[in-house]
Amino acid sequence: MADSPVSFVLEKITWLLEEEVNLQRGVHEDVRCIKxxxxxxxxILVVADSLEDKNPELKAWVKRVRDTAHEMEDAIDEYNLRLVDHEQGNNICYCQEIxxxxxxxxxxxxxxSDIKEIKSKVEAISQDRPNTSAGSISIQRRLDSQGNALLLEEADLVGIEQPKKQLIDLLIKDESNEEVTSIYSMEGLWKTTLGKQVYDHPKVKDESNRAVISIYGMGGLGKTTLAKQVYDDPKVKKHFRIHAWVNLSQSLKSEDLLKDLVQQLYSVIGKPVPKEVEMNNSDKVKELIKNLLLRSRYLIVLDDVWHVDVWDAVKLALPNNNRESRVILTTRRRDIARYCCAELGKDFDLEFLHExxxxxxxxxxxxxxNPCPPHLEEVCRKILxxxxxxxLAIVAISGALATKERSNIEEWQIVCRSFGSEIKGNDKLEDMKKVLSLSFNELPYHLKSCLLYLSVxxxxHPIEHMRLIRLWIAEGFVTGEDGKTLEEVADSYLTELLNRSFLQVVEKSSDGRMKTCRMHGLLREIVNYKSRDQNFATIAKKEQEQDMVWPExxxxxxxxxxxDNVLKQNKTIFxxxxxxxxxxxxxxxxxxxxDLYSSAGVKLLRVLDLQDAPLEAFPAEIVDLYxxxxxxxxxxxxxxxxxSIKKLQNLETLDLKHTYVTELPVEIAELKRLRHLLVYRYEIESYAHFDARHGFKVVAPIGNMQSLQKLCFIEVDQGSGDxxxxxxxxxxxxxLGIRKMRKEDGAALCSSIEKMxxxxxxxxxxxxxxxxxxxxxxxxxxRFLQKLYLSGRLEKxxxxxKSCNNLVRVFLKWSRLEEDPLAYLQGLPNLRHLEFLxxxxxxxxHFNxxxxxxxxxxxxxxxxxxESMIIEEGAMHGLKKLIIQRxxxxKHVPVGLKHLSKLKTIEFFDMPDELLMALRPNGGEEFCRVQHVPTVYTTYWRDGGWDVYSLETFGERETDSNHSSAKRTLELPTLWKV
Incomplete structure (x- = not known):
């Protein structure tokens, strides 16, 4: 990613040219020349990126540009540090200026001196720049994207029979109210959930005879093969009188798409293409296509749609002709899949192959x-x-392993230990590597550095959503956009990577937002390879310290x-x-x-992440990292x-969560650029205890820190009025997180909240x-408030x-209200998670x-x-999980529970024996009220341990204090964490 360091250093060059302290004569002009x-x-770096692997000369040139940009950045930052070392106040008087x-x-x-040397290098680089035009690069990228699709035989596609059957049913059956569907597949993933969604919408009714089916997934890794298997099926061919398959690409023009479609349609009906097609404009060609299709049942496949305007260009040419016509499109992007389904498509969860x-x-x-030889089973399962x-990955790796000598276990262990190198050097895996690399190459340029960063x-390792966003910002990968904070821009980057299947969600919050994510293992190896190849990041692992090759x-x-391995390096320049x-x-x-500070060059650090490190004292050297x-x-x-932390004047994030810090120095208020101040810890084992969370005290004028976006959790019992x-x-x-609030400070806090x-x-x-x-x-x-947590008495x-319509989560604890709080909350349109203690x-x-x-x-x-709960029909119609405890x-199951048709899980925790007896599958008086719920757990304390009574769909009973359901029930209190 040579463009990233260049962009970064250009910003610093601008600062240098605007620096008030005069540089030596001639330096300004040299800096301008470099800029x-x-x-x-x-x-050229942007368009050259995807060609580096194919053009060694270009690759070497890009490396020189990258290294020179780094040298310039270092020179500017070291100069900046020297200015800081000599700075005396704020130039109060003329003598101090002199x-x-x-x-x-x-x-x-x-x-x-540094800039003069760098200028010479830049001039040499300019003279040696390869003669590569942007046009030829664009053509090459298009050819690559069309030529590297990996189509597997049906016999190799485990689980394809069912999705193929369901997709065929969508094509050839008259499902009048089940018209618009999205099918999502990823990287050769055939165990795909196919579903149908009923939409009661005028637009669907108007177009009910032309179904749009979007198959979404990473390029060349499954979606095309599934579509092709269905398209070539004899029943499908017989059902549709007219059918056409159009191969697209990222750079295909809409005019070419329309002409290709016309040619295929005329070929199917056995007539020559009119000569005027080449002369007509797009509107005339659309009209010609529409007239051809108007009286026939047709199937059109648009393979590899890259832009929404491709669909916009063709959709008006595909008539709703009341003949059960169908359109299938494949795309690598979820947002395009949804758009092409007129925003009425349904997301389907991806299912990986079970173990x-x-x-x-x-x-x-x-x-x-044949069965796996016993002596190879352990290493094979690790590879798997x-x-x-x-x-797709299993088939490709298996093909490479099939040639290995089975008696030589060392060969298999080498593959396991050096999985990334194996992908790089094994010809049998080259096609798979090309497909995955193509997905990377087609990323927007600003996302490539963000993705490569995941290799660290x-x-x-589950990657925390907000941790990643803050790191990206600190690294300089996020570019500001009007009307958005950097955090909001970074979040859009993350969403884009998710849409393109580069990331998988590991854990979601109760309101449906992603908490943690990670890359798929195989994709990770490709990204790691690119990261090493471009010297983007260096990974030092103890288990690899003997074989690790350190970069210069x-x-x-x-x-x-x-x-240890880091401190031993004496040939590497840090x-x-x-x-x-x-x-x-x-x-x-x-x-x-x-030791690290003295042996490794850390004085220019932007990011220092010591999360989970065995550290008991604040390292004094940190405050010198200006x-x-x-x-x-x-x-x-x-x-x-x-x-002395006040010296870190560029600090934007200070994460002290789950440390033992309970007080911050008054100097903290001097960190004017700090955006995230996070200081708290939990006592998880006593979640229901009022003092389960600890925050921090500060007597500093915190109002000076006007860049703050997150402040959690500040204890306000001392000097609370001010x-x-x-x-x-x-x-x-x-x-904002506040602890230890007093009643008399309520009015002042309300006034402050209105300003936020x-x-x-x-x-x-x-x-x-x-x-x-x-x-x-x-x-x-x-007006943007989404999450509200109140712990303490409420008089009313x-x-x-009730006017906060954007609230998605409300947790209330120890309120002890005499009036029913549901009356004020049930009208909130977006509330997804409600907790009462x-x-x-x-x-x-009473749920109305x-x-x-x-x-x-x-x-x-x-x-x-x-004593009782009443749920009227229509209340909480989308509820999926209900937890009632203590x-x-x-003593009775809530009245009207049967109305909750989407309820997946009920958990009763430490409830009366009468309720537990009534829920027994055999003879329980109230079992009929919960039998429509797939999973019901009743958990209670017995004989010194938690006992789990599980009512599954078929009334099966499991009693095991270590059962996974018990673990999930006992983890429920962590939902109270903010």
Whole structure:
């Protein structure tokens, strides 16, 4: 990604040219020359990226540009550091200005020398630039994208029979209300869920005889093969009088598409193509196609749609002719699949091959249907795990392994240990590599650096959504857009990678948002290879330290397990900009981070991520990292933060979650660029205890930190009156977490909240369990508020909450309301997750018809007076999970539970024996009320352990304190985490 360092250094060059301190004579002109040349190079770098592997000369040239950009960046940053070292206040008087000028003479001399040398390199690079036109590159990319599709034989496609049958049924059966469907497949994934969605919409009714079916997946890895299998099926050919298959590409023009379609249609009907087709404009050709299709049942396949305007160009030519016509399109992008289905398509979950199915396919292809030799089973299962359940990967890897000598286990172990190298060097895997690389090459350029960055995370490591976003921003990968924060732009990048199947969701929050993700193992190897090839990042693993080949220079370093191998390097030049550590076995306190600081070049660090490191004290050397933007000590044992942290004037993220820090120094307020200040920890084992969460104290004028977007969790019991006013100055806040609030501070807090117009998440906890939270005087609540957490007494329900239509999650604890809170919440249109803990002291909760239209998860805990629940028909019609726990007087299943037709799981936790007896499959009086629910768990304490009573669909019983359902039930309290 040579364009990324070039873009980054161009920003720094602009700063240098605008620097108030005069550079030496002639330096400004040299800097301008460098800037002009790098801007010229930048244009070709974007289009040259995908051709590096095919053109060694171009690849070498791109590397020179990248290295020179890095050198320029280093020179500017080192100059900046020298200025900081000599800075004396803010140039208060003329004498200080003169003193500062002479002190920085050496710094200006050094950068002048550096820039002169860099200018010579840039000029040489300009003279040697390869003569490659953008036009030829564009043509080559189109040819590659068309020529590298990997089509497997049907016999190799495990599980294709069922999706093929369902897709054929969609084509040739008259399903009048099941017309618009999206089918999603990924990387040769044939175990695909195909479903149908009924839409009661005028637009569907108007076009009910022309179904649009979108098959979405990564390029050349399954969607085309499935479509082709269906298209060539004899029943399909017989059913559709006219049919055409159009191969598209990223660069195909709509005019060419229409002409290709016309030629195929005339070929099918056995007539010559009119000569005027070549002369006519697009509108005339569309009209010709429409007239041809108007009286016939047709099937049109558009393979590999890259842009929505391709569909826009052709859809008006495909008539709704009341003859059960069908259109199939394949695309690599989910957003296009949905658009082409007129935004009425349905997403379908991807199903990877189950372990046993994958193993059967692996043995079939590797050992020609014979069982795996016992001495190879362990290593084969490890290799299979890297395939991640993708049949295409299994077939390809199996073909390569089939040639290995079965008696030589070492050959198989080498493949397992060096999986990425095997993909690179094995001719039998070349087609698979090309397909995956093609998907990478077709990425928008600004996303490539973001994707390569994922290589720094360990294999199978779940990557936290917000952690990744903050890291991308700190690395400079995110470009600002009008009207959006950098975090919002980065989030759109992440969504795009998900849409293109580069990432898989590992865990979602209760409101449906992604919490963690990771790359598929095989795709990860391709990305790792590209990262190493471009020296984008260096991964230091303890298990590979004997065989690891270190690059000449290291800028981004990921250390996994141990630092020993890093400290032993004496031939590698460390110019670290990013340092991340994972699962360290070393104790950082034994040799101190000073050893790393002195042996590796870390003074230019932008990112320092020590999450989970065995660290007990704040490393003093960190405060000297003036350029640092991101600092994470999450999950360490650090207790104190020094006042000298004020030196980190570029810091944007300070993550101290789950450390032992309880107080921040007053100097923290001097970090004017800080955007995310996260300091808290949980006591998970006592979630229902009022003091389960710990925040931090600060006496600093926090209102000075006006760049803050996230502030969690600040304890406001000391100097709370002034602090509440200070909070009102933080108008950029998106997330605010407050602990230890007093009743008398409510009015001041409400006034401050009204000024936080961008707030999306608000958490307030009172100073003690029976302290009243007085937040009733908010007249203009934040219109973007999505998450609300209130812990403490409420004299009455805050009326403003019912007007917050964007709320998706509401957690209320210890409110002890006498009035039914449901009356104020059930009209919220987007509420997806509602949790109550000691919220209501009444006897009955009443869910009115049409209430809670979007609710998916409902949790009720420790409602001591609750005796009954009434659910009217139409209430919570989309509810999927219901949790009721520790409600000692609730002895009957909620009335109207049968109306919740989409309910998947009910969990009763520590409930009365009468309720448990009534739920027995055999003879339980109220079993009929829950028998429509696929899974019902009743969990209670017995004989010193938790006992799980599971009512499955067929009334099967399981009693096991270690059962997975018990684990899931016992983890329920973590839902209360913010």
């Amino acid at each position: 002009v040349e790098l801007e010229r190079h930048k244009a 003193c500062f000028y002479f002190k920085t003479l050496k710094a200006r001399h050094i950068i002048a 046993q199915e994958a193993w059967s396919l692996f043995c079939k292809k590797t050992f020609q249907g 795990k890297l395939c991640g359940g993708l049949p 995370f360990p294999e199978f 220079r290291v800028r981004c370093l990921s250390v996994i397990t141990s630092l 110019k670290l900009r990013s340092l991340l550590m994972f699962a360290l076995s070393d104790s950082l306190n034994h040799f101190s981070i000073h 350029l640092l933007k991101y600092l994470s000590l999450k999950n360490t044992k650090v207790k104190n933060i020094p006042g 602090l509440m006013v200070e909070l009102g100055k933080l108008t950029q806040l998106r997330r 117009v961008n707030l999306t998440s608000l958490s307030i906890t009172a100073i003690k369990e029976d302290e009243i939270i007085d937040i009733h005087s908010i007249s203009k609540p934040p 329900f805050p009326q403003w909450i 000691q919220v209501f002291v009444g006897e009955t909760l 018809a049409k209430g809670f239209p979007s609710l998916k998860v409902l949790g009720l805990d420790d409602l001591k007076g609750l 409600c000692g007087l609730l």
